[in-house]
Every structure is written in structure tokens, then in C-alpha cells.
Amino acid sequence: xxxxxxxxxxxxxxxxxxxxxxxxxxxxxxxxxxxxxxxxxxxxxxxxxxxxxxxxxxxxxxxxxxxxxxxxxxxxxxxxxxxxxxxxxxxxxxxxxxxxxxxxxxxxx
Amino acid sequence: xxxxxxxxxxxxxxxxxxxxxxxxxxxxxxxxxxxxxxxxxxxxxxxxxxxxxxxxxxxxxxxxxxxxxxxxxxxxxxxxxxxxxxxxxxxxxxxxxxxxxxxxxxxxxxxxx
Numbered sequence: 266x267x268x269x270x271x272x273x274x275x276x277x278x279x280x281x282x283x284x285x286x287x288x289x290x291x292x293x294x295x296x297x298x299x300x301x302x303x304x305x306x307x308x309x310x311x312x313x314x315x316x317x318x319x320x321x322x323x324x325x326x327x328x329x330x331x332x333x334x335x336x337x338x339x340x341x342x343x344x345x346x347x348x349x350x351x352x353x354x355x356x357x358x359x360x361x362x363x364x365x366x367x368x369x370x371x372x373x374x
Numbered sequence: 375x376x377x378x379x380x381x382x383x384x385x386x387x388x389x390x391x392x393x394x395x396x397x398x399x400x401x402x403x404x405x406x407x408x409x410x411x412x413x414x415x416x417x418x419x420x421x422x423x424x425x426x427x428x429x430x431x432x433x434x435x436x437x438x439x440x441x442x443x444x445x446x447x448x449x450x451x452x453x454x455x456x457x458x459x460x461x462x463x464x465x466x467x468x469x470x471x472x473x474x475x476x477x478x479x480x481x482x483x484x485x486x487x
Contacts, residue, residue: 296473299476311476311477314475316473360405360430361407361419361422361432364416365416366416367416
């Protein structure tokens with residue numbers, strides 16, 4: 266079982282819709298969770314961090330954490346074509362981040 | 375202007391040659407990391423360091439070597455022992471502590487001819 270799992274996609278949503286990306290993790294003791302956005306050919310960019318159960322909002326982005334179910338999600342409201350990218354979920358484990366393989370999001374006009 | 379710099383952006387190497395990729399940060403971060411990313415794949419950890427003069431192997435350390443002589447610098451050498459070195463190499467850094475965030479440099483794209 267992979268430590269951090271994501272659906273590879275692509276997830277296709279129309280412009281203006283809500284995109285929902287999900288991530289599950291195996292280590293129940295994990296405490297810190299991050300979402301990165303990676304455009305093709307570029308390096309990952311940190312967009313959200315979440316440390317406690319519930320929601321964390323920043324602009325059009327909302328990260329949701331449910332430690333009992335061991336999942337983290339990222340909601341993107343009012344999706345734009347510029348949101349088209351790969352989204353990486355990362356979980357802090359002891360002394361390093363464990364990354365999922367990413368979900369590719371496509372927002373079409 | 376704080377951040378993480380990697381050089382060069384593109385690097386071409388002949389088979390059998392060693393090559394060193396540079397990573398420098400002026401964020402005063404303790405920990406530094408090297409990842410490899412292949413087309414359409416996730417990030418794989420090569421080496422990481424939490425303190426000067428100390429480093430640990432990641433998941434795919436074979437064929438690579440690193441040094442951490444200064445807090446700001448964490449160069450990666452891709453040796454001739456690495457069988458498939460063509461990839462996108464990413465350096466990252468973060469302060470120590472579980473809630474501290476990790477940031478990436480712009481990456482170096484290595485191509486073996």
C-alpha cells in the first residue's frame with residue numbers, strides 16, 4: 266500500500282465549477298498536510314497547508330482534513346483554465362514529506 | 375530577494391560523465407532535499423540533509439552523491455553509476471519542525487546524450 270495515494274486523473278471540470286481533489290494516507294500518526302500545484306515543466310508550488318481537522322480556506326482554495334478517515338481534500342471554487350495543472354498531496358512523516366503521485370486537473374472553457 | 379536557486383536550468387551530459395547540480399538557498403532553512411521526477415511520474419527522494427555535514431539516503435540514492443559543507447548549499451552529483459540519469463531534478467528546503475513548509479527551487483533538467 267502506497268503511503269500517500271491520489272487518483273492520477275485527469276479530472277476535467279468546466280470553467281466556474283468546483284474542482285474536488287482527494288488524497289488518502291496510511292500513517293495514522295501524520296500531523297501535517299500540504300497541497301502543491303505543479304504546472305507542466307515547472308517546479309511544485311505550495312498552495313495550502315493544513316494541520317488540524319476541518320477546513321482551511323485561502324481565496325478560492327479550501328483544504329479539508331479528516332484524520333479519522335485519513336484523507337485530505339482540496340476544493341477549488343470558480344475553477345479557471347489557469348488552474349489546469351497537476352496537484353500533489355504531501356504528508357509530513359518524521360523528517361520528510363511523502364508525496365502522492367499527483368492528480369492532473371483540466372479546466373475547460 | 376530570498377529563495378532557492380538551482381543551476382544550471384538545462385544540462386546535457388555524455389554517458390560515463392559525472393555531473394554536479396547546484397542548489398543554494400538564502401532562507402536560513404536547516405533541511406534540504408533532492409528529488410527526481412520523470413515524465414508523468416511523482417517525486418522520488420534521492421538524498422536529504424537536516425544539518426551541516428550530515429545527510430541521509432532517500433528512496434533512490436544509488437548512483438548519486440551529495441555534500442552539505444554549508445547550510446546554504448546542497449550540491450548533488452550524478453555519477454556514471456546512475457543508469458538512467460535523464461530526468462528533472464528538484465531541490466527543496468524547509469525549516470525543521472513538523473508544521474514548517476517546504477519550498478522548491480526551479481529545477482534542473484538533465485539530459486544524457
